[in-house]
Amino acid sequence: MATSSAPVPVNPASLPEPRGYSHGTLSGNTLHLGGQTALDQDMRIVPGGIVQQFRQAFGNVLATLAEAGGVPRDLVSITIYLTDIPDYQAHGKEIGKVWRELAGPVYPAMAGIGTTGLWQPEAMIEIVGVAVIPEERLVRPAVS
Numbered sequence: 521m522a523t524s525s526a527p528v529p530v531n532p533a534s535l536p537e538p539r540g541y542s543h544g545t546l547s548g549n550t551l552h553l554g555g556q557t558a559l560d561q562d563m564r565i566v567p568g569g570i571v572q573q574f575r576q577a578f579g580n581v582l583a584t585l586a587e588a589g590g591v592p593r594d595l596v597s598i599t600i601y602l603t604d605i606p607d608y609q610a611h612g613k614e615i616g617k618v619w620r621e622l623a624g625p626v627y628p629a630m631a632g633i634g635t636t637g638l639w640q641p642e643a644m645i646e647i648v649g650v651a652v653i654p655e656e657r658l659v660r661p662a663v664s
């Protein structure tokens with residue numbers, strides 16, 4: 521029997537259809553945002569480098585957040601996995617500009633972690649997060 525606090529998947533139609541995972545999982549009013557790389561709707565990693573990949577990956581995170589009624593200020597934690605930390609650091613100002621464009625002056629707890637590779641070999645970045653969405657804005661996906 522499903523209740524309002526039973527975990528339910530959150531999968532926006534604007535993102536590639538998941539197979540074997542969910543873009544997010546809502547439990548109560550806490551949304552766990554699954555790892556997002558720079559996959560576009562055609563299941564391809566966007567070209568152009570770390571700034572463009574950050575824009576796509578973070579946009580994917582925000583699309584999942586919005587699907588559940590959330591907004592950037594609801595983010596409480598973001599973890600960014602990077603295959604090239606120096607490249608990310610070298611483009612920090614550009615990435616910060618993209619962040620402010622997409623999320624405004626919202627800065628949740630964050631961590632950046634270096635890794636030797638991600639699921640898609642051409643991916644340079646993967647972003648996961650957690651958001652707490654106030655009940656008055658929360659949109660609970662239908663459970664099938």
